[in-house]
Amino acid sequence: MWFIFSVEVKSGLPWPNCWTTLQWEYFKQSYTFLLSEGGKLGCRTCRTVQTLGPNRLKQNVSYEWVNITIDGAGSTKAARQKSLREKVRLHSESAAHNDAQRVCDERNKHVMENVVAQQQAEHLDSTCVVFRTAYYLAKNDRPYVDHSNLLDLQSLNGVNVGRVLQSNVVCADIVDHVADCTKRKLVTEVQENNVTVSILVDESTTLGHKSALIVYMRCSVDRISEPVNFFLDLVELHDVTSDGILQALLNCLFSVGFTKEFLEKHWLGMATDGASVMLGRTAGLVVKLKQMFPNIIGWHCLNHRLELGVGDAVKSCSEINHFKAFMDKLYSLYSMSTTNQRALENCAEALGSELNRIGRVLGVRWVASSYRAVRAVWKSYDALYKHFSESAVVKSLDSKERATFSGLAKKLQSAAFLHNLALMHDALEELADLSESLQANSVTLPKAHRLISRQIEIFRARKADDGEGEKCKIAADCIKLGKHQNVPLQAVSGKDVVINRQQFYQAL
Numbered sequence: 436m437w438f439i440f441s442v443e444v445k446s447g448l449p450w451p452n453c454w455t456t457l458q459w460e461y462f463k464q465s466y467t468f469l470l471s472e473g474g475k476l477g478c479r480t481c482r483t484v485q486t487l488g489p490n491r492l493k494q495n496v497s498y499e500w501v502n503i504t505i506d507g508a509g510s511t512k513a514a515r516q517k518s519l520r521e522k523v524r525l526h527s528e529s530a531a532h533n534d535a536q537r538v539c540d541e542r543n544k545h546v547m548e549n550v551v552a553q554q555q556a557e558h559l560d561s562t563c564v565v566f567r568t569a570y571y572l573a574k575n576d577r578p579y580v581d582h583s584n585l586l587d588l589q590s591l592n593g594v595n596v597g598r599v600l601q602s603n604v605v606c607a608d609i610v611d612h613v614a615d616c617t618k619r620k621l622v623t624e625v626q627e628n629n630v631t632v633s634i635l636v637d638e639s640t641t642l643g644h645k646s647a648l649i650v651y652m653r654c655s656v657d658r659i660s661e662p663v664n665f666f667l668d669l670v671e672l673h674d675v676t677s678d679g680i681l682q683a684l685l686n687c688l689f690s691v692g693f694t695k696e697f698l699e700k701h702w703l704g705m706a707t708d709g710a711s712v713m714l715g716r717t718a719g720l721v722v723k724l725k726q727m728f729p730n731i732i733g734w735h736c737l738n739h740r741l742e743l744g745v746g747d748a749v750k751s752c753s754e755i756n757h758f759k760a761f762m763d764k765l766y767s768l769y770s771m772s773t774t775n776q777r778a779l780e781n782c783a784e785a786l787g788s789e790l791n792r793i794g795r796v797l798g799v800r801w802v803a804s805s806y807r808a809v810r811a812v813w814k815s816y817d818a819l820y821k822h823f824s825e826s827a828v829v830k831s832l833d834s835k836e837r838a839t840f841s842g843l844a845k846k847l848q849s850a851a852f853l854h855n856l857a858l859m860h861d862a863l864e865e866l867a868d869l870s871e872s873l874q875a876n877s878v879t880l881p882k883a884h885r886l887i888s889r890q891i892e893i894f895r896a897r898k899a900d901d902g903e904g905e906k907c908k909i910a911a912d913c914i915k916l917g918k919h920q921n922v923p924l925q926a927v928s929g930k931d932v933v934i935n936r937q938q939f940y941q942a943l
Contacts, residue, residue, distance in 0.1 A: 448474065450474065451469040452474055468820065477505060478496075478500035481500045484539060485501060505519075507522075557932050561597030562600065563611070564595070568596075570584050572606060579610075583895075619692045631655040632652055636649065638680070638710070648671075648683055650667040660857070677720045695712050695832060703730060707720065707721075707734075709735050754933065758934065848923060850925060851932065851933045854933055857907045860904075861904025861907055896941040
């Protein structure tokens with residue numbers, strides 16, 4: 436039931452003059468689409484839409500409601516009120532108005548903008564999948580040609596991988612981009628925190644026989660945690676002189692974001708090997724760097740020092756050369772012949788022993804590599820003897836080869852060789868542990884000093900009469916028994932070369 440208010444109608448109002456203020460407020464709340472202007476009514480929804488797009492062939496919006504020209508019909512106030520009420524109700528229920536309302540609702544949802552945003556989000560998600568796949572390949576040292584195959588596999592598993600960025604060339608570009616961003620972010624944090632840094636460099640040769648400079652940075656990013664090593668770059672050297680290496684190193688540091696002002700204040704250390712081009716007193720790399728950055732302290736790599744020390748110890752003990760010659764013979768025998776490798780594997784399988792790779796000893800590699808080669812001979816002692824003994828009587832081999840295998844078998848039967856092998860095993864085991872400890876990221880100068888001092892005390896104890904190592908004690912017992920791993924041993928004769936334990940440990 437509609438109320439008829441007794442409030443006097445004022446002229447000049449924007450809503451119809453047959454309605455009071457309270458009536459107009461009531462209708463505005465009941466029909467939110469109502470507009471009023473010059474005493475006439477209109478529809479805000481239809482005026483906003485005006486055309487209904489795809490729906491315009493079915494319904495057309497009312498011209499009168501769009502242009503705000505709706506008025507009540509009748510000669511009396513009550514008749515006009517009734518006419519307006521009916522017109523408002525019919526318009527609110529009309530199909531044209533409802534279609535216009537739906538168009539406004541869809542417009543308020545921002546459908547097009549949301550569709551574009553959704554498409555961009557899907558594109559970003561697929562790009563993230565591609566980047567994570569490329570990062571996996573780089574992190575696990577996988578070939579870049581696996582990139583497209585991994586993306587195909589993920590696509591079969593229902594993952595959206597997009598349609599682009601799927602070649603091995605793009606994978607290499609993605610890895611380079613990620614590496615560059617990571618290095619720049621790291622360098623930015625280092626400079627923002629004013630952290631002191633050290634640079635570690637080493638010259639090497641690539642598989643393409645090109646000279647290259649490996650550059651590492653050592654620092655603590657937040658000035659609280661332990662310092663660690665970060666790989667910066669592998670730089671190709673077009674000039675291997677100190678000037679060429681200097682220019683290549685500076686270009687590398689500036690390219691990752693370092694500034695000259697920061698390096699002048701916070702570049703603390705420069706670690707290299709002992710090559711003259713690096714540590715030369717007059718024209719070495721470190722000397723030229725000190726002229727530009729006076730705070731730099733040049734440092735000869737501890738592991739390179741260790742290798743030089745071991746090399747000097749070997750030179751001072753001529754007896755080691757005989758042992759080294761035998762180990763080199765084993766290396767050439769098995770590294771160059773797959774037939775000998777298979778024969779040794781068969782012997783090791785028959786004896787149930789563990790077969791390790793036999794490599795060079797006391798060469799250009801780290802002492803840890805020499806230790807692994809000596810340990811391989813120690814573990815495969817009986818397998819080697821069985822292979823040499825059997826090969827020495829094989830009729831298909833010529834006399835020279837049979838004589839070689841026979842001589843090697845006799846060498847393994849020598850108690851002197853077993854003594855030398857045990858001595859080298861004990862010494863290289865200690866040196867390998869020291870070398871690997873010095874290569875750890877967490878090593879510091881005080882810790883390195885303690886490790887080296889401890890090793891010196893161990894070698895001094897080994898030099899004493901009762902300071903034999905574990906393998907030397909085992910070898911001494913085997914020599915007394917005349918047998919080691921089912922290999923019969925012959926007593927030491929005057930022709931046998933035995934390494935002097937005291938002299939060897941004194942040299943170390």
